[in-house]
Amino acid sequence: MSTVADDAPLLASLHSAASRRVYNFHALPWGGRLEVQDPRLAAAYGELTQRDLRCMDVSYGRDLLDAPFDPSGPLSEAQARAAVVFGSDSTIFVSMGATCANTIAVGAAAEFGRRVLVDATAHQSVHFACDLYRLEVSRVTSLSPSSGGVDVECILARLQEAAALGRPFHCVVVGSSTYSGLRLDVSDFMHSIHRISPDTNLVLDDAWSAVHSFGDQTANSSPTTVARRLRDRGEFDANVWVTHSAHKTMYAMRQAAYVHTFGRSAVAATQSSAHRHHTSSPSWPIMASLDLARAHAQSEGNDRIRDAMNRKAVIERWLHAKGFDGVGDAATFSRWFHQDELRLVIPIEESPAAIREVLLAQDGVYLPQQFGPNLIANITIGVDDEAVDALLSGLSRVQITPRTDAQRKAEQRGDAPYPTVRDNEYLIAYPPGVPLVFPESRLEGGSRTGFAPNSAGLATLHRVSTILHE
Numbered sequence: 001m002s003t004v005a006d007d008a009p010l011l012a013s014l015h016s017a018a019s020r021r022v023y024n025f026h027a028l029p030w031g032g033r034l035e036v037q038d039p040r041l042a043a044a045y046g047e048l049t050q051r052d053l054r055c056m057d058v059s060y061g062r063d064l065l066d067a068p069f070d071p072s073g074p075l076s077e078a079q080a081r082a083a084v085v086f087g088s089d090s091t092i093f094v095s096m097g098a099t100c101a102n103t104i105a106v107g108a109a110a111e112f113g114r115r116v117l118v119d120a121t122a123h124q125s126v127h128f129a130c131d132l133y134r135l136e137v138s139r140v141t142s143l144s145p146s147s148g149g150v151d152v153e154c155i156l157a158r159l160q161e162a163a164a165l166g167r168p169f170h171c172v173v174v175g176s177s178t179y180s181g182l183r184l185d186v187s188d189f190m191h192s193i194h195r196i197s198p199d200t201n202l203v204l205d206d207a208w209s210a211v212h213s214f215g216d217q218t219a220n221s222s223p224t225t226v227a228r229r230l231r232d233r234g235e236f237d238a239n240v241w242v243t244h245s246a247h248k249t250m251y252a253m254r255q256a257a258y259v260h261t262f263g264r265s266a267v268a269a270t271q272s273s274a275h276r277h278h279t280s281s282p283s284w285p286i287m288a289s290l291d292l293a294r295a296h297a298q299s300e301g302n303d304r305i306r307d308a309m310n311r312k313a314v315i316e317r318w319l320h321a322k323g324f325d326g327v328g329d330a331a332t333f334s335r336w337f338h339q340d341e342l343r344l345v346i347p348i349e350e351s352p353a354a355i356r357e358v359l360l361a362q363d364g365v366y367l368p369q370q371f372g373p374n375l376i377a378n379i380t381i382g383v384d385d386e387a388v389d390a391l392l393s394g395l396s397r398v399q400i401t402p403r404t405d406a407q408r409k410a411e412q413r414g415d416a417p418y419p420t421v422r423d424n425e426y427l428i429a430y431p432p433g434v435p436l437v438f439p440e441s442r443l444e445g446g447s448r449t450g451f452a453p454n455s456a457g458l459a460t461l462h463r464v465s466t467i468l469h470e
């Protein structure tokens with residue numbers, strides 16, 4: 001007799017993956033034990049995750065639930081509550097990932113002008129959205145190929161030049177929390193932009209730091225917190241959009257994302273852009289999970305972040321005892337970035353890919369992020385003590401060795417040739433989904449980012465074509 005695997009192989013594989021206990025150090029460990037203390041919220045998570053999916057994944061509109069565009073019922077109420085907590089003038093829920101959230105944000109910013117200055121190290125979705133809107137793009141590359149993070153001084157210099165010529169950029173688009181574990185010091189950055197080019201709008205892809213807005217120790221550098229504060233004080237008047245890939249750090253389902261708008265005059269532009277890009281059939285369970293994730297983070301986020309930071313400190317102490325003195329200092333290359341408080345960057349001498357493979361096979365430790373020669377562990381809320389024990393026992397067995405400064409410098413110089421791409425193609429390393437090469441005519445001063453190919457680790461390389469009509 002044939003099995004499900006014969007008829008529906010993906011489903012069969014998903015079942016088998018789901019039945020495995022995996023300690024997830026990548027994005028939110030939604031599959032593990034949920035650390036939710038409030039019994040009402042715990043019950044709500046039970047409802048969301050255990051109720052028959054067919055009862056929740058419904059095609060109801062305004063008559064039974066709400067309208068996806070221009071909502072006036074529970075979706076509108078849920079989004080309004082999120083806006084209050086994040087301090088935005090509007091927050092919209094997205095059930096199509098931060099990829100879509102970035103497209104919406106760039107599409108809204110495009111209403112305010114075409115000349116944009118873009119962080120070349122930003123996620124592919126930002127670049128594709130700029131292409132879609134035929135924006136006049138200037139890109140700024142990375143300062144440190146082996147750490148990621150855009151060259152902020154260069155952004156400010158470009159803004160200065162453009163303002164002096166009387167042609168200021170309409171918008172700057174930057175990754176404020178990177179795949180490689182960096183957070184931009186948004187407050188200084190926004191003050192500098194305001195001083196140089198006060199009408200320039202700002203899009204911040206804060207994909208990896210949604211939950212950070214809820215912690216005493218992390219909120220201060222959250223773009224949402226900072227944008228609210230600076231607007232209230234009149235220290236940044238232009239519009240700001242912040243996107244969050246909620247499922248990476250909060251108890252929300254995959255593809256759950258937020259777009260926050262700061263600037264009342266930009267709210268309608270965001271709504272129109274969401275209408276253009278979002279499906280008209282949102283996944284209601286995903287949308288509801290954004291509501292619940294906000295409620296959870298609002299009441300318990302600070303405690304959970306404190307737990308996560310304590311667990312990260314346990315791992316750091318273990319690593320220090322093994323001679324890893326450089327753990328978590330990935331941001332020392334630039335005064336504009338600091339290490340993500342919930343992410344651990346472990347510079348090792350061995351091949352990260354080989355280590356990751358063994359940890360997964362033997363310990364069930366899922367550590368899929370690597371950036372160049374670093375292992376990266378996302379210690380967000382929900383990574384529990386059992387997961388930390390599993391990681392440490394796995395690392396004890398595989399015997400990792402700290403990488404030296406000399407090795408780090410040599411790696412930064414390494415520059416193996418890229419595969420050839422055509423003029424209209426991107427070369428993208430996935431993960432992290434950052435272009436290594438841009439379509440030839442689109443990047444001023446050359447088509448390559450500052451990323452060395454080894455920054456892509458063992459990622460697969462993709463040639464993706466774009467349409468270039470001059």
Ligand SMILES: Cc1ncc(COP(=O)(O)O)c(C=O)c1O
Pocket residue numbers: 096097098099100102122123125175177178179205207208245255257432433
């Ligand atoms: C910086 C950044 N922005 C956006 C995205 C896209 O997020 P999503 O997977 O939710 O579409 C990613 C995905 O890894 C990312 O790293």
